[in-house]
Amino acid sequence: MQTHGGSAADAAITATERYFRVDLRVDWARDGKYQHPLSDLSPFVTKVVTDRAFKGGLPEELSLVEGAGAAELDVDLQGEFGGQQLDWILSPYNGRSQLFQWDLVGAELRYRLGIDTVIGTVWYDQFVGTIRSIVTDRGPGEARLSALDRVELLRVPVRFPRWALSEFWQVRGSEKIQHADGQWVIDHCLRHAGVSPTPWRPTRREDMGVARWKPGDGIRENTQLWITGNGSYLPTIGWLDNFNAWTLPKDDAGELYSADAPLHPAAPAGSPKQQSFRVLPDTFYKYWYGERTLTHPNGRTVVSFTLNTSGPEWDRYKKFERWNDIIYICLGASYEIFVSIGQQGKVWTTFAHKPNKNHPFEQYWPGPALTIPDEPNPRITVVWDPFADRGVSAYMQAGSARSGTDWSVVGTKIDFLNYDHPLTGLVHVNPAVSMSDIAVSNALNERGKPPSNFLGWAGQPAKYTAVLDRSLNRLSHMPARHSDDAWEVIADVASAEMGAAYWDESGVFRFLNRDTLDTKAKQIVRKLTLDEVTGLKLEHTVDSIRNIYSIETTRKIAGAGRIFEAHSVDEFFIPRGEARRYQFSFDDVVCPDPGYVWRATTNPDNTQIDPKYGTRYIVWGDFAEHAYIVQFWNTGGNGRWQENDGAVDGVDILWNFDFEGNIIAGIFNGYGEDARLVANGTNQPALRVYGTKIYDNGRRTTEYSDATSVNRYGGRNLRLAGNWIQPPYNATGLITRLLAKTSRPIPFTDAITIAGDPRLQLGDTLRISDDQGYGAQIDVQIQGIRREWSVDDGLADTLTVETILPPRTGLWDSPAFSRWDTTLIWS
Secondary structure, eight states: OOOTTHHHHHHHHTSSSOOEEEEEEEETTSSSOOOSTTSBOGGGEEEEEEEEEOBOSSOTTSOOOOEEEOOEEEEEEEOEETTEEHHHHTOTTOTTSTTTTOOOTTOEEEEEEEEEETTEEEEEEEEEEEEEEEEEETTTTEEEEEEEEGGGGGOSEEEOOOOBOBHHHHTTTOSGGGOEEHHHHHHHHHHTTTEESSSEEOOOGGGGTOOOOOTTOOSOOEEEEEEOOSSOSOOSBSEEOOGGGOBOOOGGGOOSEEEEEOOOTTOOTTOOOEEEEOOOTTOBEEEEOSSGGGOOSSSEEEEEEEEOOSSTTGGGGGGOOSOEEEEEEEEETTEEEEEEEETTTEEEEEEEEOOBTTBOSOEEEEEEEEEOOSOSSOEEEEEEETTOTTOEEEEEEETTEESOSSOEEEEOOOOOOOOOOTTTTEEEEOOSSOEEEEEEEEESOSTTOOGGGTGGGGOEEOSEEEEEOOOSOEESBOOOOEEEEHHHHHHHHHHHTTOEEEEOTTSOEEEEOHHHHHHHHHOEEEEEEGGGOBOOOOBOOGGGOOOEEEEEEEEEEEEEEEEEEOOSTTSSEEOTTOEEEEEEOOSSEEEEOOSOOEEEESOTTOOOEETTTTEEOEEOSTTOOSEEOOEEETGGGOSSEEEOTTOTTOOEEEEEEOTTSOEEEEEEOOSSSOEEOBOTTTOOBOEEEEEEEEEEEEEEEEEEEOHHHHHHHOOOEEEEESTTOOTTTTTTSHHHHHHHHHSSOOOBOOOEEEEOOTTOOTTOEEEEEETTTTEEEEEEEEEEEEEEEETTTEEEEEEEEEEOOOOOSOOTTOTTTOBSSSSOBOO
């Protein structure tokens, strides 16, 4: 319930006579200023209807408020402006209209109601959304605007990193600690739509001044990695490395996350803190760029993260004596970036060139160091431009601290030395400090520009606000979802745990977990008598009972194994001197082995050394993994396909993900003969790729029941299944909570109508009293609100409600529910 206005507003809203005002504004210019002469449509409003409701997946007779819903608005307009009827002005064919050739559909609209009180007019937000349609009627001179709330922002496609619990770490005592949180899934969807519960969202290509990438464009400027830490270590952009390269604590260490992350600056007071990586200095998470083969170290690289200054051990960074590398990036070609914290509260960055066959020695360029200011949650950003004409250049800021107004040149100009490094795009994160919203971006454009041009590459201030409860649902794998609408995924996730997801009246996205909804069910925001309610009907039926829950889940686990094997001799044909990219789509691969695929041979007597690994060729057989055999055409003029062990470099084969989640095989044939990946003798395809694979361990059904209810009413089952209901579903006791609510019959009712109250919101609970009839205490929780204001009829609310489980005896000071006998009442 919107509570501002206090007792003055309450007296005015509940009075017999009351006066409401309407404020309706449209941002025709789409600049957030609402300054067009016709932005204020309030004088022309004759009727406004808003309709919002939760729609979940439970049977209708179960009295649980849950689900997701988008609010709608219809407003009727009539009148004149500047000598023209409003319906004329809104006609796209009227060249004299003040809005002629303006793009009207899709403009943002805001609507609020004001009540006149003894302290003045108190305003209550009712709706924020975008205009979907405009209908004009020439006869009566009317116009109708129809709008949908900000759910339209969430029509963007989303995909998820391939992930399941790591078997490698599970068998080492780290299982529960790996669980992901449903909150992360919702956050993931929101960030891709520019909505965030924290101050930051990922930078998009258009934010970097780069046109939308399309196949064939080559280098792909983009945010390469974004990790929120908000309930999972999974990346919002980027991919996971193989888990055997990680370091995770055991389950007895607690959780990997703590509620330390800062809130969005527009989040309402009292909003729940968001999660971030908890301080675990011996833990290492490892990731890959979104598409590491389409990046280039010979550009600008930006690294950024939020240092959280609340929660357990938040001030640990002030105690470090030695430097701790908290972020490491392999840029490619053996170039690396380090971001470190140490010397009792300083942050430092280093650029390095490690040895390879083209560069036999090691070089380091120490960058700027800053003392981290005593400010809440400083954002730390590092920018490197190592191959600039001015020399090796870096810039750093930590909150309000800056390394300067321009680049710090930390070394003389160096030439870029190319080298095809198999670990290009690898990023290590060590949560030795509390961190969130970690970002890495890389691009070739904007060469020669000042560092201020690049600060926004690794995170933009989020325009739209989200307030997220901690999810009560735990996940053990990510379902395969391919470009689903963000809103569809959010609705499914919220419904899976009987929570609620919606945009509120002020345009803030909200996710409420089951505990919050149950708490709101106990908080009576307004009391009504039966005289103030129309349409109260109660139906008392055993159909409202569910005392057995059958939870059907799929168990998946991620482990090392063969992720790919070539299927035909013509699948990989590489013409001489060419590089080719092959694209595959796998839903069951977490990560391919990042290293070069090993050269193999069918000749057991071969003594050639593979120069990439310095070892003899693998002899092909059933045990050969992450290996290939290459045949060349017409070697020595023999007119046939044949292995050539003397071609010691073979062909270069690397596997990686692209941004769309496809797996890319990049193969380069530097020889003068065409090549294919086939074995001599058997003439069978010869390419196998190793990595981390997701294994499906089958479906399982687990039953939970309330024995007392089953004995009294008989068994009544509720089957729960779906993508977001997984083996750890009851890890937080969610089913125990639900059984307590559905194991007794609860009366349910149709919609009721009351005099409109602009303060009421979804999830609010009302108490209806009918002492001489239905009962002194009928509590109902609001599932839907249809609110109508008109010039003729004023304000009315039609409420879809769910009844709360009736109280039993023992309610203190209640004549109805505290009776011991006819004369004694507990008091």
